[in-house]
Amino acid sequence: MPGSLKSVPVPHYSVIIVGGGQAGLSASYYLQQEGIDHLMLEKHSLTHSWRTQRWDNFCLVTPNWQCALPGHPYEGSDPHGFMKREEIIAYLDAFIAKVKPPVREGVIVQRVTPRPQGGYAVQTSAGEYSADQVIVASGGYHTPIIPRMAERLPAHIQQLHSEQYRNAQSLPAGNVLVVGSGQSGAQIAEDLHLAGRKVYLAVGDAPRCARFHRGKDVVDWLAEMGYYDIGVDQHPLREGVRDNTNHYVTGRDGGRDIDLRKFATQGMELFGLLTGLDGSMLRFAPDLAAKLDAADAVYNRINTSIDRFIEENGIDAPPSAPYQPLWQPEAERESLDLAESGITSVIWCIGFSPDFGWLEAGVFNGRGQPLHVRGVTREPGLYFLGLPWLHTWGSGRFSGIACDAEHLVRHLARARKAA
């Protein structure tokens, strides 16, 4: 009889963390310091993205010394090296063993809604929970972007997104079209090129930077110059900096530049922006020369700023010759016949769009991105952590997450005391 059914109380926590990547784990580290009970809900397994969404030859672009998770600095023998995928996973596993987060893995958070009485109702694939406060640490890379033109590619062409790429051997025999030259696209194009594959690369807007300049890693110089301490509130682009594309460069084999012009001299075929597909004809914008020049201009600008810093501070650093373009496109090529080119696979490396559709709160802008100040939203008790440029360059990386997580959890703890 319905009248005799007792309602089962919904498990309640002070804080629920959505997502078990480095951001969620860092939040748990500081919540434990504050003695605040919490539950972490992770739809796959902890640090899933590093285990499953990186290619086999993946290595960090940032030097190892920047791996500075809270209470877990890099302590290996190669601080200026670049960890490979398996080493990154080992570094994260050691962090998980230290933090021992209260986690439920394999649980998808499907809906989070503010409750009239305060706090949040959290609906999941494993039932309902509630919490006074919610930290959204579900990452910044949700839905892989694949353009609608992909639907018209011939069925025999294998298509994948950058997060699905593993190695050259797993692609069908033949040539490969890589679309996009951001950090992933440029490195995947290099990976295929080094594996002996013929690569066609549609070059996008991404800037590039040098790996080393004046005797040191550019990241080391920028750290000395204080660039990584600049918050969005002080950055010349303000919050617009969050839309910036990452610079392409690699940590592979001890670190080096990625110079697409050099690849062109070695047989890679470069095109401008991919704009469409007519039958079996791929269409490109006539902007390859401009894109290569723009990426080099950023490269030179960063180096010039380092030169200025060296000069102003009287630092004794070896000279470096300015970059000279190794190759120029003879003419802009605006089309490529898929059949004639022998392309059998296409890798989309054009990024991700955010998906916070499960979060029912009035904290988003017109593009679905959360509005916040250092992760604190205008909804009491609702926080974001781990987003690119949440506060600084390092916010969505290994270098800045500790600082952001500490700031956020201290804020959250103060809000609890004041409530």
Ligand SMILES: Cc1cc2nc3c(=O)[nH]c(=O)nc-3n(C[C@H](O)[C@H](O)[C@H](O)COP(=O)(O)OP(=O)(O)OC[C@H]3O[C@@H](n4cnc5c(N)ncnc54)[C@H](O)[C@@H]3O)c2cc1C
């Ligand atoms: C190709 C690539 C290269 C990078 N290279 C570097 C580098 O060299 N150096 C560096 O410092 N950083 C690098 N980064 C950036 C950064 O370190 C990662 O993006 C990092 O994984 C961010 O951590 P996170 O915890 O915020 O998000 P994630 O690691 O994405 O974790 C979020 C977690 O939330 C879970 N989740 C999502 N939605 C839900 C839901 N509804 N319910 C439950 N769980 C959910 C996901 O399963 C995931 O495990 C790179 C990133 C990429 C993509």
